[in-house]
Each structure stands twice: as C-alpha cells, then as structure tokens.
Amino acid sequence: MAAGVPMRVYQFTVGTESAAFNNSPGQHSTTNIDTISFSNVYFEGSVSVDSDPTTTSSDDVEFQIYNLNKSTRQALMQEGATVLLRAGYDTNWQRNGNGEIITQYDSLPVIFLGGVVHAYSYKEPGSNDVVTTVQCSSDQKLREMTKGSVTYKPLTTKADVVRDLVKKLNLPVSRMELSTLGDKAYPSGLAVYGQTDVALTRICKENGLQFSIHNGSISVIRADSRPEDQSSKSSEAWLITPDQLRSLQVYFEQRSTILPAKKSSTSSRGAKKASTKVLPEDITVTKADGVRTKTKHGINLKTFLNGQFKMHDFLKLEGVNDLTPDGADGELHDGVYRIIGIDHSISYPQGDWTTALKIVEVE
Numbered sequence: 001m002a003a004g005v006p007m008r009v010y011q012f013t014v015g016t017e018s019a020a021f022n023n024s025p026g027q028h029s030t031t032n033i034d035t036i037s038f039s040n041v042y043f044e045g046s047v048s049v050d051s052d053p054t055t056t057s058s059d060d061v062e063f064q065i066y067n068l069n070k071s072t073r074q075a076l077m078q079e080g081a082t083v084l085l086r087a088g089y090d091t092n093w094q095r096n097g098n099g100e101i102i103t104q105y106d107s108l109p110v111i112f113l114g115g116v117v118h119a120y121s122y123k124e125p126g127s128n129d130v131v132t133t134v135q136c137s138s139d140q141k142l143r144e145m146t147k148g149s150v151t152y153k154p155l156t157t158k159a160d161v162v163r164d165l166v167k168k169l170n171l172p173v174s175r176m177e178l179s180t181l182g183d184k185a186y187p188s189g190l191a192v193y194g195q196t197d198v199a200l201t202r203i204c205k206e207n208g209l210q211f212s213i214h215n216g217s218i219s220v221i222r223a224d225s226r227p228e229d230q231s232s233k234s235s236e237a238w239l240i241t242p243d244q245l246r247s248l249q250v251y252f253e254q255r256s257t258i259l260p261a262k263k264s265s266t267s268s269r270g271a272k273k274a275s276t277k278v279l280p281e282d283i284t285v286t287k288a289d290g291v292r293t294k295t296k297h298g299i300n301l302k303t304f305l306n307g308q309f310k311m312h313d314f315l316k317l318e319g320v321n322d323l324t325p326d327g328a329d330g331e332l333h334d335g336v337y338r339i340i341g342i343d344h345s346i347s348y349p350q351g352d353w354t355t356a357l358k359i360v361e362v363e
Contacts (some may be wrong), residue, residue, distance in 0.1 A: 005030060008305075008353055009107035009347075010087035012065075013037040014075045014116075036075050039105065042066040044156050044347045045085070047112045048139075049214050050358075051225070057140040058213045061112055064131045075324045076134050083136050085112045087346060089304060109307025111344050113215040114138035131195060139197075139213040142169065149193040157185045158207055158282045165192070165200040166211075166218055175219040175312055177228035181207060214311040216341070221312050225360050237336055238313035242323055246302040250331045276287040297331060298340070298360035305353045306346060313339050315359055 004096050008277060015035035049059040059140030063085075068076070075081060086108035096221055119134040159181040176350050186206075192199045204211050205219065211220045215362060222228070273286055299317075309315075315337045 006089035006091045007110065008087070008104075008348060009039070009090045009103075010085065010111075011037055011039045011108065012041075012043070013065075013084040014072070015079050015085075016078075025256060036072050037069070037105075038072065039103075041068065042348060044351065045112075045344070047344040047346075049212065049342050051210060051311065053213055055104050056072045056143060059114070059139040061114065061136040061138075062243055063136070065134065068130070068132055068247070071105075071133050073121055075114060075222050076132060079116055079118065080141055081116045083114060083116060083134070084110065085111065086307070087111045088307060089305075109204075110215055111198075111305075111307040112136065112138070115141050116361040117141070133160070134323060138215055142171070142213075143195060143197040146196045147194060148171075148196060150191075152186060152190045152192070154187060154189040156180070156189060157183055158203070159184075161186070161190060161203060162190075162200070162207075162220060163210070165203065166220060168196050169200070169213075169218060171213065171216060171218045173219075174214070174217040174310060176198060176222055177221045178209070179228050180209075180222060182359075206313075217310075219310075219312045225312070225362060226363050227314070227338070230264065235357055238309065239316050239318060240301070240303065242319045244303045246304070248299065248301045248320070248323070248332065250297055251300045251358070265293045298358060299332065299337065299354065300358055302354050302356045304355070305346060306355045308320050308344060309339060309355060311339060314362070315339055315357070335361050 004077050015036075043063060044064040045061075047061050050125055063083075065076075076083075086105055088108045090101060091263050092107060093104050098101055114136045114340050115138075117135045117140055119132065121130055121132045123129070125132050131269070148168060150164070152169075152349040154166075159178045162178060162181070163176070164178070192203075200211060203209075205223070208223045209220055210223045211218060213219075315334050317337060319334070319336050320332055337359035338361075341356075343358075345356065346352050346354040347353065
C-alpha cells in the first residue's frame with residue numbers, strides 16, 4: 001500500500017464514443033487506444049447533479065484546465081466528445097520492488113462521465129497560462145437527440161410505460177423503484193411523441209415518481225425519495241461518521257402553492273374578479289392567505305472527495321447526535337438518509353477536494 005499521507009490522484013480522459021467507449025459510455029470502458037489522457041495537469045472543476053433537473057440536463061459540470069498541449073485542447077473542443085474523470089486518493093495503490101507506487105487509475109471512483117457541450121481556450125490576463133474551459137453534461141445531448149412516437153395499447157400498465165421510455169433512452173439502469181404503481185394501467189392506452197425525456201418527466205410527475213441521470217446511468221424512484229422497501233435503506237447504506245465530515249448543516253426548502261379561489265355566490269355577469277393578494281416575502285403565509293406552504297428540510301454535508309456516492313443512494317449518519325448541543329431541536333440527528341444532490345469540488349494539486357451531499361431522511 002502507499003505509505004504516508006494520502007496523495008490526490010486523478011485521470012482525465014477524452015475520446016469519441018464510437019472508438020473509445022464502444023458507443024456505450026455507461027460501461028466506463030477506456031481500453032481502446034483512441035483516447036487522450038492526462039493525470040498531472042493543474043485543473044479545477046465542479047460537478048453537480050440534482051434530483052430536480054432542468055428541462056435540458058440533470059447536471060451542471062465545468063472544468064478549467066491549464067496549459068494543455070494543442071492536441072488535447074483540440075480533442076476537448078469537439079462538441080459531443082466523451083469525457084471520463086476518475087479521481088480520489090492513492091491509499092489502495094500498490095508499490096513495486098523499488099518502493100515506487102504503481103499507478104492504478106482504473107481503481108479510482110468515477111467523478112464524471114458525459115459529453116462535451118461547449119469548450120473554449122483563452123490566455124489568462126497578466127500571465128502566460130492558457131486556460132481551457134470545458135462545459136459538460138451527462139445527458140444534455142441525449143435528451144435533445146432521443147425523440148420518437150409510440151402508442152401504447154389499452155390497459156398497458158403505467159410501470160410498463162415507464163420501463164419502455166427508460167429503455168428508449170438506452171442507458172444502464174441504476175435504480176428502478178416502481179412498486180407504488182402496482183398494476184395500475186392506462187384504460188384507453190397512451191400516445192407519446194416528441195422528446196423521450198420530456199414524456200418520461202411528465203409521466204413520472206403524474207405518478208408520484210422522479211428520474212435523474214448520473215454518470216451515464218438512470219434512476220427512477222418515488223418523488224418523495226422514500227425507499228421502495230425498508231430492508232434496502234439499511235442494507236445498502238453508506239456509513240458516515242463525524243471524522244469523515246468537513247461540514248454539516250440543516251437546509252430548508254419552502255414551496256408555496258396558491259389555493260383555488262372560492263366560487264362567488266353572486267351570479268352577476270358584471271361582478272369583478274377578486275384581486276390577487278401580494279404577500280411580503282418575509283412573513284409566514286397560511287391557508288387564510290389563499291396559499292398552502294410546504295416546508296421540507298434535510299441536511300447538507302461535506303466530506304472528502306468520494307466518487308462512490310451515486311444519486312439516490314442511502315446514507316447512514318452515525319455519531320451526529322454527539323455533535324449537537326443541548327437544546328437542539330433534533331433536525332441534525334443520526335439516521336438513514338437518501339442522497340438527492342451531489343456536488344464534487346476539485347482542484348489539483350491544491351485547493352478543494354471535496355464532495356458535498358444534499359440528503360433527506362427516509363422513513
């Protein structure tokens with residue numbers, strides 16, 4: 001094993017799907033020679049993925065890489081080129097007979113796998129550094145390109161429709177939790193056309209589900225993030241203890257829904273419509289104000305860089321109770337949570353090398 005303080009190590013690879021990734025980047029294959037890799041260049045990056053994606057992508061990814069050679073810059077400038085970033089620590093790498101570390105990049109966790117959306121280079125003012133900025137996404141191009149039209153016959157189950165639309169996206173499935181649908185069906189069938197991901201988003205929302213794409217794999221779970229069965233949340237959970245934490249705090253999300261206006265008993269055609277009441281942002285709104293407010297809270301935590309965490313994985317907090325002061329309201333406590341957001345922040349060789357997680361407790 002490597003001795004001493006763990007060293008930051010990474011490998012950044014760019015290539016074409018057809019040659020380097022066998023047209024299936026979800027397989028994480030880089031055995032083909034048609035790739036360019038580097039592992040000792042100064043770079044910074046942010047890789048974020050969330051359970052509440054935009055209409056175009058599930059993630060937000062940007063890398064800034066310094067002083068690349070011309071051929072590598074040109075490879076990164078190709079829109080749609082596949083990017084694979086592995087990163088972590090050298091603690092599990094072996095040494096040869098001379099005590100030198102044997103590099104084993106394939107053993108590192110995958111931090112990001114996706115395609116180049118846009119890239120450009122510029123010379124940094126006041127220095128000789130050439131910075132290449134690369135914006136990526138694991139699913140933006142896929143969403144734009146995967147379109148079709150399909151009609152499902154009467155009595156097709158909702159679960160079968162979800163499975164079929166997921167299959168059309170042609171991605172490896174990380175999770176498929178559809179037990180809440182049971183054998184519910186579309187009595188008259190269903191017609192779907194246009195972008196497949198848009199149709200899947202709509203059908204998931206109508207049926208209390210959500211989906212996200214992370215590093216070339218897709219997950220479909222309940223919209224409330226609850227586990228499909230109680231046994232899975234404890235048997236599959238990652239363990240996080242206080243010594244692994246860099247920060248820990250509660251977060252709140254407040255969403256307000258306008259309640260339908262009560263129908264007036266006046267039948268006069270000339271009656272004025274009720275005016276919309278504008279409420280200050282700094283007050284608590286209630287049903288009396290015509291607004292229903294739902295507040296959801298969870299936890300934001302930050303730990304050392306760890307690409308093993310996947311969207312919707314379960315995570316067990318242990319020892320947090322000892323960190324809370326007397327009189328705490330119990331929102332920070334031990335328990336089993338589910339990951340609904342991941343944010344890797346990386347800087348080589350110095351700077352951030354962390355993974356921030358947004359988690360919600362599951363029952």
